[in-house]
Amino acid sequence: MLDRVLAELRGFGPDVVVHDPFAPAGLVAARHLGVRTVLHQISLWDPWEVHGAALAALARHRRVPGDGRPDATLSITPAGLADVDRDSRIRAVPASGEGSLPGWLDRPPRRPRILVSRSTTNSGPGHDVVRRVVAAAPGLGRVSQIGGAGCAMLDRCRVPLS
Secondary structure, eight states, X not given: OHHHHHHHHHHHOOSEEEEOTTOTXXXXXXXXXXXXXXXXXXXXXXXHHHHHHHHHHHHTTSOXXXXXXXXXXXXXXXXXXXXXXXXXXXXXXXOOOOOOOOGGGGSOOXXXXXXXXXXXXXXXXXXXXXXHHHHHSTXXXXXXXXXXXXXXXXXXXXXXXX
């Protein structure tokens, strides 16, 4: 999967890659290309244990540049349930619905781009993270989602997922 993620990033040219702890390919690909990363902490587990285990598995097949830590972390874990840096906490807002890919997706960008790297699930609260990232960052150019089995957009994703 990492080779396909690297190919997508090279063609896509994001300014930031947002990834979850279960999908370290986003971080590794970003590091290979010198792109900044944000870990979107989505679980109650220690993100470094989860992320570290996933990175270790990936490192058996590919060199992982740097120490494997993202440039920033955003966490939806409630403070009472885990030791989370106060400055990294964000409020989780449950939502539902599917998005569609805009027609301008393949045209060259004129504005910054953010790539959101998802793990293998795309259901339950927060499954529409790509749409919410776009809404939270007005003026974005192209947006691409990598991962997310079960996503209605899979047949239109540029990166083969299996």
